[in-house]
Amino acid sequence: MRDLATEFEAERGRLLAVAHRMLGSRSEAEDAVQETWLRYAGALADPAARAEIRELSAWLTTTCARICLDVLRSARVRREAYPGQWLPEPVVGQVGAAAPTDGYAPDPAERAVRTDQVGTALLVVLERLAPEQRVALVLHDVFAVPFARVADVLGTTEVAARQLASRARRAVTAPDVPRHTADPAEQRRVLQAFVAATESGELDPLLRLLAPDVVFVGDSGGHFPAARRPVVGADAVGRFALGLFGRAGRYTHRVLARPVLVDGVLGLQIETTHTDGRPIRMVTALAVHEGRITGVFNQLNPEKLTDLPPLGDDDRWPPRW
Known part of the structure; x- marks a missing residue:
């Protein structure tokens, strides 16, 4: 043994x-x-x-x-x-830690999700797929498993497995899917600008950072008030983000924040107190493409945040870099 x-x-x-x-x-x-x-x-x-x-x-x-x-x-x-919108449990790590790459498919030409292999955006769009499509895409396009073995997993033919993966690729690269292609340096620049724009309390600086079709998704699991549908569009998301983050520095309760890696992409871990006295822990991830934010994913369901590392007294809002 x-x-x-x-x-x-x-x-x-x-x-x-x-x-x-x-x-x-x-x-x-x-x-x-x-x-x-x-x-x-x-x-x-x-x-x-x-x-x-x-x-x-x-x-x-x-x-x-x-x-x-x-x-x-x-x-x-x-x-x-599920009550309200659903987001995956975030895997939160320290900034500067390398995202795991061992085991991923080596050839970018064969992988529709090559640039999106990490990040909440990919996990969210995978939820659109049928189970068989998701398995085919993840095994072949992300982990380079041959289609013959994928077919064995699915109990189907190799031709059918190829077709399932092809349909899945079209779904994850559809025009309405939030794209995330930014390297770490661009992620940091955009996140810093996002925090500064929300801190300013003005809409225009924020709108310059948001893609026209940006989407904001919040998952509270029914524990805290949250939009029950995605907020879509730069103006709507900008106003929503100002309402959520723009008051952070002016909350009656202390707000702690720290830059973290969320599923391998730069984001924020935030802690504060709800108006009813309950503690709130929140993990926010961004999807960034061509210098603009295409998606904001806000996880505040406490059942999905049980393994978060604690924040300290030095982790004050706005976050330090």
Whole structure:
């Protein structure tokens, strides 16, 4: 069992990346990887059975993908009953930490989501896809799994798997999808300008940063007031953002904020107190394309923010860079 555990741990990071891209939930991804371990240990504890597995990484990826497919199919019912707008659980990291790239498909020409391989924007648009389309796209275009193996996961033909991935690519590159192509330097410049514009309390500086079709999505899980539909358009999003962030420095309660990586993209972690005395923790991510903000994603559902690192007294609003 010790040897099995060692082999599995070497693959855990890749499996977690696969599961998170498929499920959009860190906790569900961890559960899927744990179930993969249980199936691995059960099936391969026999040395003879283990010897039949020529590519352990491929076997584990296939098993994990099948588990995720089952979760996605059952999750549809839960998502339809979700109160308000839905966003994935953010994976929050320190600024300066490199986004994981091991295991991703190497050829940009083959990947419709090459520039969008990280970020909340990608996870949000993946929610548009049918479970089979999402699995096909993530496995092949993001993790370079051959279509023959994708077909095996889906229980279909290789031709059908290609068609599923093709439909998924068209969906994630549709004109109304928030694009995120900015490198870290541009992300930082735009986020700094966004904070400064909201601090000014004036709409015009903010409008210059927003794409005409920018979208603002907020997920409170019903715990706090939030728009039940996406706010769309520069003027509407600008006014909404001023109302949300422009008062931060003038709140009666203290506001703490820190730049963080949100699913590998620069964003903000914010803490304050609701008017009813309840603490509010919030993670905000931006999608940036050609110097303008195409999407603002605001996660404030406390059930999805349980693993956030705490902010300290030095993390005052406006955030320090």
